Amino acid sequence: MRSIIVMMSIAIGLFAGMAVLSLYKGMMKSRIATVVNAEIGHIQIHDTDFKKDYEPRFFIKNANTVLHEIQKIPEIKAIALRSITTGMLITPTGSAGVKINGIIPAQENGVSQLKLKIKKGKGFSEKKKNEVFIGKKLADKMKLKPGSKLVLTFTDTAGEIVSGAFRIAAIYQSDNAPLDERNVYVKIADLNELLGLTDQFHEIAIIIQDDKYLASVKKKLQQHLPQYQVDSWIDISPEMDLMVKTTDQYSYIIIVIIMIALAFGIINTMLMAILERTREIGMMIALGTSRIRVFMLILFETFFLTAAGTPIGIFLAWGIISYFNKRGLDLSGMGKEMMSSFGFNTLVYPEFPGEKLFGILVIVVSTAIISCLFPAARALKLKPADALRR
Amino acid sequence: MTNGKAIIDAHNISKIYNADTIPVYAVNNVHLHIEEGEFTALVGPSGSGKTTLLNLIGGLDKADAGNIYINNIDITKLSAGKLIDFRLKNIGFVFQSFNLIPVLTAKENVEFIMLLQGAGKTERLQRVQQLFKEIGLEDKLNSRPAELSGGQQQRVAVARALASKPRFVLADEPTANLDSKSAANLLDIMEMLNKEEKITFLFSTHDQRVIQRARRVVTLVDGAVAEDTSNTMMNGKL
Ligand SMILES: Nc1ncnc2c1ncn2[C@@H]1O[C@H](COP(=O)(O)OP(=O)(O)OP(=O)(O)O)[C@@H](O)[C@H]1O
Numbered sequence: 001m002r003s004i005i006v007m008m009s010i011a012i013g014l015f016a017g018m019a020v021l022s023l024y025k026g027m028m029k030s031r032i033a034t035v036v037n038a039e040i041g042h043i044q045i046h047d048t049d050f051k052k053d054y055e056p057r058f059f060i061k062n063a064n065t066v067l068h069e070i071q072k073i074p075e076i077k078a079i080a081l082r083s084i085t086t087g088m089l090i091t092p093t094g095s096a097g098v099k100i101n102g103i104i105p106a107q108e109n110g111v112s113q114l115k116l117k118i119k120k121g122k123g124f125s126e127k128k129k130n131e132v133f134i135g136k137k138l139a140d141k142m143k144l145k146p147g148s149k150l151v152l153t154f155t156d157t158a159g160e161i162v163s164g165a166f167r168i169a170a171i172y173q174s175d176n177a178p179l180d181e182r183n184v185y186v187k188i189a190d191l192n193e194l195l196g197l198t199d200q201f202h203e204i205a206i207i208i209q210d211d212k213y214l215a216s217v218k219k220k221l222q223q224h225l226p227q228y229q230v231d232s233w234i235d236i237s238p239e240m241d242l243m244v245k246t247t248d249q250y251s252y253i254i255i256v257i258i259m260i261a262l263a264f265g266i267i268n269t270m271l272m273a274i275l276e277r278t279r280e281i282g283m284m285i286a287l288g289t290s291r292i293r294v295f296m297l298i299l300f301e302t303f304f305l306t307a308a309g310t311p312i313g314i315f316l317a318w319g320i321i322s323y324f325n326k327r328g329l330d331l332s333g334m335g336k337e338m339m340s341s342f343g344f345n346t347l348v349y350p351e352f353p354g355e356k357l358f359g360i361l362v363i364v365v366s367t368a369i370i371s372c373l374f375p376a377a378r379a380l381k382l383k384p385a386d387a388l389r390r
Numbered sequence: 391m392t393n394g395k396a397i398i399d400a401h402n403i404s405k406i407y408n409a410d411t412i413p414v415y416a417v418n419n420v421h422l423h424i425e426e427g428e429f430t431a432l433v434g435p436s437g438s439g440k441t442t443l444l445n446l447i448g449g450l451d452k453a454d455a456g457n458i459y460i461n462n463i464d465i466t467k468l469s470a471g472k473l474i475d476f477r478l479k480n481i482g483f484v485f486q487s488f489n490l491i492p493v494l495t496a497k498e499n500v501e502f503i504m505l506l507q508g509a510g511k512t513e514r515l516q517r518v519q520q521l522f523k524e525i526g527l528e529d530k531l532n533s534r535p536a537e538l539s540g541g542q543q544q545r546v547a548v549a550r551a552l553a554s555k556p557r558f559v560l561a562d563e564p565t566a567n568l569d570s571k572s573a574a575n576l577l578d579i580m581e582m583l584n585k586e587e588k589i590t591f592l593f594s595t596h597d598q599r600v601i602q603r604a605r606r607v608v609t610l611v612d613g614a615v616a617e618d619t620s621n622t623m624m625n626g627k628l
């Protein structure tokens with residue numbers, strides 16, 4: 001009975017550790033997927049001066065050469081051309097600083113999936129001019145809805161202040177609320193007209209066939225387009241990379257906490273087991289079992305229980321994680337607002353942390369062994385005469 | 391009785407519990423001399439110190455005063471580690487109850503002691519066969535303690551006590567939990583081992599029928615030897 005408890009605590013400890021890691025891994029993967037597929041794309045190309053101040057005059061020159069180079073790389077799946085500027089969004093009730101993205105709607109669907117994020121409104125229509133998408137958070141703040149009018153003000157390529165009246169065609173929402181608040185989307189032709197551009201653009205967002213080509217594609221582009229700035233999503237969003245790494249550390253802290261709980265569980269059950277078997281252990285010592293042997297027996301017992309509990313834990317973890325990996329685990333109970341303000345989707349697809357399996361195993365097994373040392377030491381102090389009187 | 395070889399020679403041994411509060415003289419200045427081949431009962435009212443004295447002689451407890459020679463070795467001078475080893479090689483123990491390790495079979499319980507001694511497999515097997523034959527439980531080798539009756543368990547305990555081929559066995563109320571038939575049966579086995587293998591037995595008991603079968607009876611009262619008689623007459627009849 002006791003052995004089953006110890007075995008189960010080891011299994012559950014292992015499972016809990018794996019569950020935490022799988023959850024983190026799933027969250028990180030989905031976050032990266034969001035960053036790549038809905039925000040940044042894998043790679044972006046700009047004029048080398050553009051990102052300093054987002055000045056509209058630093059558009060991509062020799063666009064045809066650039067596009068030609070891109071077409072030569074087979075790993076590239078989709079691209080989106082954007083012209084970009086920063087400015088003010090003004091309504092009768094207030095104003096806000098925004099980044100204005102001039103886009104080609106058909107291209108965006110393959111890169112940032114803008115269409116899928118529409119919460120209200122019909123989206124861009126072919127014929128109408130000066131339509132705009134704004135994020136839900138901004139819309140709520142400024143009390144705007146589809147059909148509302150607003151004015152966008154910014155400087156053109158010549159440095160003159162220009163403004164245009166736009167009508168809201170859609171309100172969109174992504175998993176990243178801060179980004180939603182800052183970005184508005186208009187059609188590239190409308191923006192270029194105001195900026196004083198024609199067919200030019202400032203940004204090329206690229207989606208590649210698979211994450212694994214990221215470094216090689218970036219390198220190729222950089223070689224062929226030395227006069228442009230080629231960035232991968234890691235360069236653009238270094239905080240994302242940092243977050244992945246710190247979460248890794250946090251997950252280990254959580255594992256340590258779980259292991260401390262596990263250790264107390266094992267110490268407790270093993271102490272009880274020894275208390276229960278005081279007579280038995282006392283008798284073994286009385287009959288001539290050396291204390292080292294008694295110690296080893298208890299150690300071996302724990303070791304075998306660990307060995308028995310481990311596959312159960314791994315199997316449990318694997319089963320449950322695979323289930324939720326397919327179905328998705330809804331964490332909206334934890335607060336949709338909170339998750340989205342950090343840019344996380346509330347539907348997490350936990351992933352089995354295979355590469356960390358060995359590490360967790362080592363931690364769990366050593367926790368179990370270390371936590372049985374104390375009860376084992378207690379057993380050694382038993383005086384056979386006292387133990388036998390029980 | 392005085393010309394035989396001494397197995398136990400206890401001089402002036404005392405054991406005092408709670409020395410700093412209300413002292414209990416559990417064993418008070420006892421002399422005890424036991425020779426090879428004896429079959430001796432230790433009797434006395436409850437609390438008279440029988441268990442304590444057996445524990446002292448068996449090296450399970452430390453005496454507060456006196457010397458105890460077992461096979462001419464003063465066990466009060468042995469270190470804890472040496473004492474455990476000494477017990478393993480020289481003394482067989484049978485306790486009142488819960489003698490056996492519940493997770494091991496009867497055979498394993500006996501083998502266990504020989505394993506501790508480092509006996510080889512064939513040697514262990516032979517010894518186990520022989521011992522189980524002597525206790526009449528050849529068919530119960532692979533039973534677990536829970537599947538044996540109290541009497542059978544005590545017989546296995548006797549077999550285990552003899553596994554390491556000690557010259558004498560200490561038994562604290564070995565029949566206390568047995569019905570009279572099982573008790574008689576256990577005594578038969580002990581007597582047989584005493585006669586045929588010259589194993590010395592020192593056992594405590596309350597049971598009048600068991601006392602009758604002892605050849606010598608040492609009576610304790612309040613931790614001291616009150617009476618020491620030989621039942622030679624009785625022995626002659628058997
Ligand atoms: N660990 C202990 N601490 C304090 N006193 C003890 C301890 N063990 C035994 N005693 C006391 O020592 C005395 C002798 O006890 P012991 O168990 O040796 O008697 P006994 O003759 O075996 O009795 P019984 O026939 O009931 O088994 C008793 O008064 C008992 O209360």
Ligand SMILES: [Mg+2]
Pocket residue numbers: 440441442562
């Ligand atoms: Mg007693």
